[in-house]
Amino acid sequence: MARTQGSRAEITGPAVRDAARQLFARHGFAAVSMRQIAAEVGVQAGALYAYTPDKQALLYDLLRSHMEDLLAAWHDNPAAPALDRLDAFLRFHIQTSLERPEAVFLSYMELRNLTPENRRLIADLRRRYEDALEAILIAGQAQGSMSMPDTRLTTMALIAMLTGVASWYREGGRLDQDRVMAVYGDLVRGAVGACP
Amino acid sequence: MARTQGSRAEITGPAVRDAARQLFARHGFAAVSMRQIAAEVGVQAGALYAYTPDKQALLYDLLRSHMEDLLAAWHDNPAAPALDRLDAFLRFHIQTSLERPEAVFLSYMELRNLTPENRRLIADLRRRYEDALEAILIAGQAQGSMSMPDTRLTTMALIAMLTGVASWYREGGRLDQDRVMAVYGDLVRGAVGACP
């Protein structure tokens, strides 16, 4: 990875974030040194500070941009039947979790390494995402197509269940992505009281 | 916490493990120094090495003993109806998760900081625990009281869902422990196709 001097900001900027995301997810924020990130990118450690004021800001930036990407990418259709919206949500969540497993992993593993202020900001974004799911459950109850004892608890339970996919799913394993989504669809519909 | 010289092995041994568990869970394995652990216990850093060969062994010991405690404490009753066994399992899992949130947190956050050999050993123990749940689901299908598309995926989904409780539950919050178990009971029975 060693290379000679030169200027290539458009390449290095994203490369720093990619390397940090991958290394933080693999070994944990505290276990990764700025030197490791620099080596992965192919620059010297000092050069990283042209892209981030410090290591903490690098982590915060990864979590914030991930959550904002999620919120921007999710398009609900409040006019559709709640069960269809729920199916769309679980497919969206599983797909993005499998597309960006490192970012998902970081987002719920490394909250504790943020400063309190940064942690609060990320928690707010996450809350908005949870609310998107809860809105569907509330609509489903109102329409009579779902029935559950507590929409907030169900929201937390479903998100934990869906996010867990990233921790065991392996490309080329026993089940492909579509099959996993179908199985989880059955589980989720059962949990929200939409029995077949 | 500072104290004078003296010998009190029966106290210090467990205290080292308690302090390590708490600090690792709060800040992450890599972020915690042996000096921090020693300060929490009230000894000097060098004294810790009378109880553990190194930092890695300390982590491994915490994870191994937690999983072995879980396996030893779970008593299934294969003769009972599968739905009753499922209810007992989810109550057991939620209760132990809430009794020992730090150990639960560590057990699925710090696997990556184990050596490959140690990681394999912990994964084997975890697998045995997952098998205990899957056996119930298989029995439920055979008895006709449950129906699901894939018992292995359902096992992983349910464990992720139940373990997630520890991440948001707060003593004295909106719901007490019994109420949480009841709500999750409904969700779980729905997911496994045991519709009311």
Place this chain on the structure above:
DNA sequence: GTCTATAGTCAGATAGAC
């Protein structure tokens, strides 16, 4: 924008006294 060099701090682990 990237380099080299370094300041200043802290880490894990060990040795030997008590």
Place this chain on the structure above:
DNA sequence: GTCTATCTGACTATAGAC
């Protein structure tokens, strides 16, 4: 079993040359 002292190495972040 615990202490003090220390070795050796790594860390984040900065300064100044190119």
